[in-house]
Amino acid sequence: MGDIDEALERADRETFTREPPKGLQARINFLVKQLKTTKAVAQELGVTQRSVERYRTGERKKPPRDIADRIDAAVRSRWQPQVRKRRRKEAATSTGITVETRARFGYTAPIGTTDDGRMRRLTVHLPPAYAQRLFDAQQQGVSDQQLRDIVAEGLQEIYFKDGGRRADNLEVEFTDIDYFDVSF
Numbered sequence: 001m002g003d004i005d006e007a008l009e010r011a012d013r014e015t016f017t018r019e020p021p022k023g024l025q026a027r028i029n030f031l032v033k034q035l036k037t038t039k040a041v042a043q044e045l046g047v048t049q050r051s052v053e054r055y056r057t058g059e060r061k062k063p064p065r066d067i068a069d070r071i072d073a074a075v076r077s078r079w080q081p082q083v084r085k086r087r088r089k090e091a092a093t094s095t096g097i098t099v100e101t102r103a104r105f106g107y108t109a110p111i112g113t114t115d116d117g118r119m120r121r122l123t124v125h126l127p128p129a130y131a132q133r134l135f136d137a138q139q140q141g142v143s144d145q146q147l148r149d150i151v152a153e154g155l156q157e158i159y160f161k162d163g164g165r166r167a168d169n170l171e172v173e174f175t176d177i178d179y180f181d182v183s184f
């Protein structure tokens with residue numbers, strides 16, 4: 001998973017209307033309900049079926065840290081799918097997304113202007129069309145570089161070219177991401 005993919009996942013988790021189950025037994029029961037069998041849960045978590053059964057009955061209460069993290073990730077990835085879907089649809093059709101990043105931006109520009117890349121911190125609201133393209137690309141499983149290209153194009157058009165009001169021939173390159181966050 002790349003920077004942009006992770007940011008989209010974080011933004012998804014921020015849309016929850018209720019918190020996911022907190023206790024180990026509640027989490028395991030939720031996963032069993034979602035995946036239908038303890039065997040499927042065990043495969044998802046990379047543990048034995050017997051371990052899942054022990055967690056479920058309360059016989060084992062403290063899984064090792066890495067397994068606890070896998071349980072948490074599995075629960076959060078399946079929690080409130082309808083809420084996530086509704087928020088993504090809203091972002092892709094009407095509200096758009098807000099991108100906050102600190103990264104190196106390089107330029108291909110006309111002669112006589114600087115094309116040296118430099119670190120910039122930007123917070124830019126991208127229109128719904130870019131949100132739709134990002135969501136579609138993420139669902140298709142494209143590479144992080146392709147997701148970066150979509151974001152770079154959006155930042156280029158909205159921030160650097162100001163919606164076509166300036167810098168007609170500017171091409172923006174988005175590299176060396178220090179941090180990247182998305183909200184919708």
